[in-house]
Amino acid sequence: MKILKFGGTSVGSAERMRAVAELIHDDQPKIVVLSAVSGTTNKLVALADSLLQGKREQATAQLGELEKEYRKFVDELLPSAFYQRRAEMVLSTIWDQIRSLTQKEFIPSYEKVILAQGELISTELFHLYLESQSVPSRLLPALDFMRTDEQGDPDLSYILEELEHLLSDRTGVPYFITQGYICRNCNGEIDNLQRGGSDYSATLIGAALEADEIQIWTDIDGIHNNDPRIVDKTFPLRKVSYREAAELAYFGAKILHPTCVIPAEQAQVPIRLKNTFAPEAPGTLISSEGSGRSITAIAAKDGVTAIKIRSGRMMNAYGFLRQVFSVFEQFQTPIDMITTSEVAVSLTIDNNTYLDAIIGALEPFGEVSYETEQTIICIVGDHLHRQTGFTRDIFDALEDIPLRMVSYGGSNNNLSILVASSYKKLALKSLNAQLFGQRLSVGEHV
Numbered sequence: 001m002k003i004l005k006f007g008g009t010s011v012g013s014a015e016r017m018r019a020v021a022e023l024i025h026d027d028q029p030k031i032v033v034l035s036a037v038s039g040t041t042n043k044l045v046a047l048a049d050s051l052l053q054g055k056r057e058q059a060t061a062q063l064g065e066l067e068k069e070y071r072k073f074v075d076e077l078l079p080s081a082f083y084q085r086r087a088e089m090v091l092s093t094i095w096d097q098i099r100s101l102t103q104k105e106f107i108p109s110y111e112k113v114i115l116a117q118g119e120l121i122s123t124e125l126f127h128l129y130l131e132s133q134s135v136p137s138r139l140l141p142a143l144d145f146m147r148t149d150e151q152g153d154p155d156l157s158y159i160l161e162e163l164e165h166l167l168s169d170r171t172g173v174p175y176f177i178t179q180g181y182i183c184r185n186c187n188g189e190i191d192n193l194q195r196g197g198s199d200y201s202a203t204l205i206g207a208a209l210e211a212d213e214i215q216i217w218t219d220i221d222g223i224h225n226n227d228p229r230i231v232d233k234t235f236p237l238r239k240v241s242y243r244e245a246a247e248l249a250y251f252g253a254k255i256l257h258p259t260c261v262i263p264a265e266q267a268q269v270p271i272r273l274k275n276t277f278a279p280e281a282p283g284t285l286i287s288s289e290g291s292g293r294s295i296t297a298i299a300a301k302d303g304v305t306a307i308k309i310r311s312g313r314m315m316n317a318y319g320f321l322r323q324v325f326s327v328f329e330q331f332q333t334p335i336d337m338i339t340t341s342e343v344a345v346s347l348t349i350d351n352n353t354y355l356d357a358i359i360g361a362l363e364p365f366g367e368v369s370y371e372t373e374q375t376i377i378c379i380v381g382d383h384l385h386r387q388t389g390f391t392r393d394i395f396d397a398l399e400d401i402p403l404r405m406v407s408y409g410g411s412n413n414n415l416s417i418l419v420a421s422s423y424k425k426l427a428l429k430s431l432n433a434q435l436f437g438q439r440l441s442v443g444e445h446v
Contacts, residue, residue, distance in 0.1 A: 002030045003211045005180060005202035008038035009219040010276040011122050014076035017129060023217075023279055024175060025135055031205055033180045034126060035198040036118025037073070040066070044118055048111040051102060059102050067095055070121065077125060083132045090124045112190050116143075119179035119198075127177050137175040140166060146183035146201060148191060154200075155186075156263070160208040167209075178205070199257035203271065207263035214264055214271045218255055221275040222284030223248060225297040230425050231432045237297060238282060241290040244297075244380050245271070247414045251378030252299035261286065290382035294390055295435045296413075297380050300424055303350050304336065304374040306404055307359070310344040311366025320365070321345065327361045336376060337407040337416055346405055348376065348418060374404060375424040377417045379431065385412045390435075397434035401427055 004024060011017045011034055024032055036044075043066055050059035074087045094117050101110045123139060130137045145162035149155040167176070180198025185191040193200045199216055206214035220228075222236040223245065240248070242265035250258040255273060264271050264286070271286040309324060324345060328335055331354040338347040349355075352372070362368045379394060381387060391408075394415065405418035419427055 001209060001211050002028065003033065003202050003206040003209075003214045004030055004217060005033040005198055005215065006035065006217045006276065007198065007219070008035045008041070010217050011035065011126065012038035014073055016276070017077055017122075017126055020217075020276065021126070021130055021133065021135065023276070027174055029170065029174050031140065031176045031178060031209075031211075032126075033178055033198060033202045033205065034119065034122045035180050037122050040118040040121070041115060044115050047098070048114045051106040051114075052108075052111070054106075056102050060099070063095065063098055063102070067091070074125065077129055079132055083128055087125060087128055090128070091121065094121060109189060112192060115192060116179075116182040116190050119182050123177050123179050130175070130177075135175070136173050137177055138173045140176040140178040142179040142182050142201065143184055143190065146193075146204070148183055148185050148193075150186045152185070154183075154193075154204050154263070156204070156208055159204060163205065163208055197257065199260040200263075203260040203262075203264045203269075206269045206271075207267035210267055211269050214269055215274055216256065216260075216271060217274045217276045219275065219277055220255055221278055221281040222273045223255055223297060225436055226428055226432045227252070227298075227300060230428050234432070236281075237284050237291060239285045239287065239289060239291055240296055241288060241382065241413070242286060243411070243413045244291055244382065245284075245286045247378060247380045247411060248297055248299045250301075251376055251380075251414075251416065252301040293382055294384075294387045295379060295381045295393075298428060298431050298435070299378045299380070300428060301336070301350065301376040301378065302421055302424070304348050304376050304418065304421075305350070305352055305355065305370055305372045306346060306348050306374050306418060307362070307368065307370045308344060308346045309362055309366050309368050312343055324362065324365060327358055330361070331358055333358060337405055337418060339405050339407055348374065348405070371404070371420075373421045374418055375421045375427075377419060377424070377427050377431070379415045379417070379435075380413050383412055384415060385409075391415070393434050394431065397430040398427060401430070 006020050010020055024030060047059050047062045050062060070091055074084055078084045078087055098114055098117060127137055127139050145159055145166060147155045147158050180201040182192050202216060203214055223240060224234040224236055226234045228234040242261050245256060246258060246261040249256040268288060272283055274283040275281050333349050333351050333354055336348045336350060359368055359370060401419055401423045403417055403419060408415040
């Protein structure tokens with residue numbers, strides 16, 4: 001069995017949803033994981049924000065606009081009045097549920113309920129369209145099997161047990177349609193796997209069932225060697241290892257959700273990234289086999305803040321870093337990069353929610369300074385620790401750019417450099433010319 005996940009742009013219109021139906025229809029068993037129609041989650045977030053602020057009339061108006069949009073979507077998607085009426089009944093139930101929440105004192109848990117409706121809508125409409133085309137399929141409600149544990153991590157044993165039960169009778173049903181992103185928490189409440197969680201849903205299902213392959217369908221032909229929005233003449237990578245893909249995803253390659261690689265690697269299920277708009281393109285295969293390149297790709301992560309703590313107490317001391325890290329643990333703020341000297345430590349974070357409090361808590365340890373609007377440039381390769389000469393090329397490319405931090409050795413696949421965000425474009429273009437310019441001429445991207 002294969003697991004196919006389609007993102008919001010892949011089902012972003014009636015035309016695209018029909019195209020997805022054609023892509024999956026080959027009589028081979030599969031589970032199809034759908035995101036919400038593009039733009040829907042953002043609109044549901046805005047609606048929930050209005051309710052959190054007590055703006056009920058504004059929320060009601062936002063819901064009315066969403067109803068109009070989907071009325072048009074249904075008219076374009078479904079071929080007959082019979083199926084259009086069925087879709088309207090489904091949507092009416094969903095709108096009524098959201099509307100009922102606008103009449104109550106709004107509490108934070110209601111937001112999760114509202115956000116879940118996007119995926120429920122897309123799967124219901126897709127299932128109705130398949131039925132209208134006499135394509136056998138069955139809805140597989142994610143809320144019946146996708147659950148997180150007390151730590152907020154996916155409960156894989158529960159997921160597998162429930163999936164096996166739900167899939168026990170597959171007679172005459174080659175396609176199962178389920179929702180990405182949404183789940184229940186350990187208390188049985190509706191929750192979600194956070195933004196980008198549909199990728200995570202697909203790989204969790206694939207890992208639990210030990211699927212033949214997990215396919216992530218988006219609007220780009222696989223992972224590129226650099227950011228095509230900034231750099232000309234980038235090229236898609238045909239294969240990368242799980243570790244290479246995880247590094248690229250975490251440090252800015254938007255095509256893949258960072259956490260989704262972990263369950264696939266643990267179960268050794270390959271992930272294939274495909275382009276819904278060019279299904280004939282081979283895309284990128286992520287597996288245990290590396291890219292075979294000394295330098296595979298470059299990614300960039302914006303919105304980074306660098307924090308530096310300078311203290312004579314660090315010299316020949318132990319326990320100092322533990323105390324520093326405990327501050328970030330206290331404020332639940334992950335650290336991306338870290339470098340140390342005998343009397344100072346520099347690190348980066350990408351969440352400034354508690355920045356002022358963190359700085360205040362660090363000041364007793366020494367002199368603290370910080371810089372916002374930084375970017376991490378991540379250079380990823382296949383077993384960099386075995387390569388020679390690549391650092392010379394990297395620093396030659398960046399000779400005109402001030403470097404704030406350099407981190408290497410924490411991973412066998414990644415060298416990270418911190419620069420001011422104003423230098424991001426120059427850094428990406430310079431690195432691309434230095435690291436990939438000659439290789440393009442010999443067709444190494446094929």
